[in-house]
Amino acid sequence: MKIFLAGATGALGSKLVPQLVARGHEVVGMTRSASKQDLVRSLGARPVVADALDPDAVAQAVASAEPEVIVHQLTALSGPMSVRDARHPDRSAAARMTNRLRTEATDHLLAAGRAVGARRVVAQSFGAFRFARTGGPVLTEADPLDPNPPGALRAVQEGYHYLERAVTAIEWGEGLALRYGGFYGPGTSLSLAPDAVMAAAVRKRRLPIVGNGAGVWSHLHIEDAAAATVVAIERGEPGVYNIVDDEPVPMREWLPMVASALDAKPPRRIPRWLGRLAAGEMATVMMTEVRGASNAKAKRELGWQPRYASWRQGLAQGLG
Ligand SMILES: NC(=O)c1ccc[n+]([C@@H]2O[C@H](COP(=O)([O-])OP(=O)(O)OC[C@H]3O[C@@H](n4cnc5c(N)ncnc54)[C@H](OP(=O)(O)O)[C@@H]3O)[C@@H](O)[C@H]2O)c1
Helix, strand or coil, rough: CCCECCCCCCHHHHHHHHHHHHHEEEEEEEEEEEEHHHHHHHHEEEECCCCCCCCHHHHEEEHCCCCCEEEEECCCCCCCCCHCCCCCCCCHHHHHHHHHHHHHHHHHHHHHHHHHHEEEEEEEEEECCEECCCCHHHHHECEECCCCHHHHHHHHHHHHHHHHHHHHCCCCCCEEEEECEEEEECCCCCCCCCHHHHHHHHHHHCCCCCCCCCCCHHHHHHHHHHHHHHHHHHCCCCCCECCCCCCCCEEEHHHHHHHHEEEEEECEEEEEEHHHHHHHHHHHHHHCCCEEEEEEEHHHHHHHCCCCCCCCHHHCCCCC
């Protein structure tokens, strides 16, 4: 198939292009920077330079590719994150830009896809921290989302909702939104690379277990994220899919294992009141109350299986 990939140079996009090419697909990869065209070529795609926030540039780029499938993997999340950003993602430049990419850029890509007669759209959403904080520890796509998220998460959540609604509602084609788990592995914020932001926070013991550490997170190796995306490009009914590994896990169990995989000291433990004071309400909720995601639908309907079925195996063998 002919595939237009917005975000070809990103943590996920750069893993996705070679997997698509290996499956015999023809990929046009979009980047903002003329200087990254060689990178896109080296991955196996034809580069096209356009700013995702410029509707005319996007329309032109998509028209030049005449794709059957449009893939949206645009975020602005890979840079460094300050404590202030972590406390108030709604106020951080990266999150604001990411919200624009999830709303405005989604609209531009959909308009461009419709104009050229594309028949399928696959877009990056995110699964963790979004479910209602009621019911069991692991929830499905049919379960309700948090009607009352912490204030600092509200705008971020609205960005996801917008993207999912827009993509899955298209009438001129099939739209799939993939709610990935927290990425780890080469090129992500949790890897062995010296600039990996989350790994650095764990090494410096800046990511403590707050309160009972019962917040359940779902994780996903970046190669598995790419492999699931290939499957969603090739088959599956329109809709939302959780793309996560088989083992949602409470923070109190996962974080010490991450520290050990990084040869770091174990995380500190701090009481909930101190977590709220030091890191804010959002981080405290994420550490103590959030629910994990089930991948049963993706397995059943897409026939996808994560290679790193458990983060345990991924941390041991897949950090890069
Ligand atoms: N995805 C999440 O929800 C999430 C949450 C927390 C942390 N993280 C971390 O953040 C990273 C995210 O990985 P990712 O693959 O989602 O994103 P990424 O590595 O930041 O890649 C973003 C992609 O979007 C493109 N892009 C951004 N703005 C653009 C614009 N205006 N016009 C055209 N292209 C634009 C970039 O292209 P150019 O730069 O080539 O223009 C790049 O290809 C990982 O390290 C992950 O661990 C992710």
